[in-house]
Amino acid sequence: MATTDTTVPAAAVEPAAPAKPAGAWLGPVGLAALAAVLIAVPFFAEGFFVFQTTKILYYAISIMGLNLLTGINGQFSLGHGAFVAVGAYVTAVLVEFYGMNFIATLPICALVCFCFGFLFGFPALRLEGIYLALATFALAVATPQILKLSPLEGITGGVQGIYLFSPTFGEPPVPSWFPVQQLFGVDEFDAGTYWVYVVTLAVAAAVYWLLTNLVKSRTGRAMMAIRDNPIAARSMGVDARFYKTMAFGISAAVVGVAGGLAAASTKFVAPDSFTFFLSVSLLVGLVVGGVGWLPGAIVGGAFIVFVPNYAEEISKGLSGAFFGVFLILMIYVAPNGVGGLIRAAAGRLKRSG
């Protein structure tokens, strides 16, 4: 971690404005390094790794969305897998049955999920903490079953789900203006995988930029005020109803976009892809990355993609148990997630200076 680099004298980062914490420079540097690595991935990695990194990125987008709701606004959700499902199905249906480009479906995913999330935000107003967790849990459990309902089979494909990109035999079409094959040196089979990666990375960057700005804005401060002390916030004139439902809506929209990208990357959607386990995975990713800290999403995403695979390599029969062990270790080492770990390290830097 760059945070342990003590060769830089702490005095050098002594802020002029006292509001800026020590180690504030670490943020931009870390982000730039991360961006460089992510941009380098398709140039050096082979198809399968690019596919996995795409998965990390769309999980990271979902986790950022969840973070806005849970970390920034303080509302619990055990049901964000449902919004991933809605987004994925919107993309799948529009691409497969209406021949749209998957990129063009992403704003529609956001819109549809925003409406769903906004509407769900109203009953959520009456539910606090653990009761809201239960209500969203119901949403997560109900979604796969609703997708299987026979009246909806015409749209959702029922239990069998939908295979995307039929005209191109299951590969996302690559635009002619972006030289995917030449740029990354891959064959026509892999081009789709690399293109989806490029799009996902761009969307992840855009979502990160939008959400950091949102959090810094008046709206973000209102959301945090509601999280920290709802009564004080209300007495200051913050419209809690509005901000809470908005937080739900925006959070769902972001997660829906991630769902659309997931559908384009997996090229297949089925109800069993969006079980309750997905919602829990997102929550695990959120906690591992750090609640309330947006960049942690990428760490959370990597955790929920790689750790189950490592667990399986250790033991096929006990993969779940090993995943649990890793999770407990993680919580023991970094009780506030990776974000907490970094903040603690930055704090130590400041004290030593």
Next chain:
Amino acid sequence: MTFTRTALATTAAAALMAGAAAAQTVVGVTDASIKIGSINPYSGPASAYGQIGETIDKCFEMVNAGGGINGRTIDFIAYDDGYQPPRTVEQARKLVESDKVALIFQALGTPTNSAIHRYMNARKVPHLFVATGASKWGDPENYPWTMGWQPNYPTEAKIYAKYIQDNLPDAKIAILYQNDDYGKDYLNGFKEGLGDAASQIVSEMPYEVADPTVDSQVISMKASGADVFFNITTPKFAAQAIKKAHEIDWNPTHFLNNVSISVGSVLKPAGLEASKGLITVGYQMDPTDPQFADHPERVEWVEFMNEWYPDGDQTSSFTAYGWAACQTMIHVLEQSGDDLSRENIMEQAANIRNLRVPMLLPGITINTSPTDFNPIESMQLQRFNGESWELFGDLIGAESS
């Protein structure tokens, strides 16, 4: 500049020629080994089938100990997908793109294989002898890289339909089925077989793989007054349904689909007394059937199990299935000789003539051709007598020549 241009043209021509020569793709093969991938449900609701993958693993270990096939050992890489289609997609990509296997063999499950059906064909990677009986695996025209192995579900369902019409003309029929491609394949084949008699179906109950039990479905089927029960379920649910029907004293003529006829994994947990009288069709020797006790193929299988897979269940039809499927794969590799390109492996798989595979019912052989991607196509009715399956009637076949 002319020089460069000529050089370029030459290079391009050479590349083109190399391209033509390299129409044969050899991946995952060295002089010493061949990499074969597989995807099985070692965890999750269908984990009983995990034994098939385990058996194949042990079978290849045995082959390797004996020097391999044509001097090559088999590097068998099997991953767990927990019977979840998205996991199957990920594992298939890992096998093809990261592990670079020559082929994927015996991936198990209908929804799971469906999820990778197109991918395997787009990549032109042999997707051989899938462990599912859906009818769609035998479609060489549209999916020339995918091949089934066991008899397909609609064919099996039609045999039950015919038996019911011949022997139980006044039947009131109840059907329990898994709500997916596999269940519907059986259901549609069965209705097609019944024809007009489909009106005798009084109850059709679906269940989801994720359901904990099928108890409520069994209770409502009993309430429908049905006296014939067609049980289209995977092992866990088959055992539950047999047990529940017995508990609530519902005793219809009970037809059980072939995918769940394992005595060890299904009938024992359900209760052997409760399983008495079940009717199914089979294509495999039941390892517990005393009439095959001294059959040389069974003796050989028991020797294999004792030496290589001592923890394996010798009463389970799944371990016998794994053994038979493994022998089919070995045959294709032997027949491919030294040309282990993906094209040739596929060509040899589609060119099997009268191959006798151990532990199939006496008289059944495997035949394939470029237009026939259904390896096993003969079956025989059998009834459970409380201890083992007893064959009756003749071999019923749709074997194309």
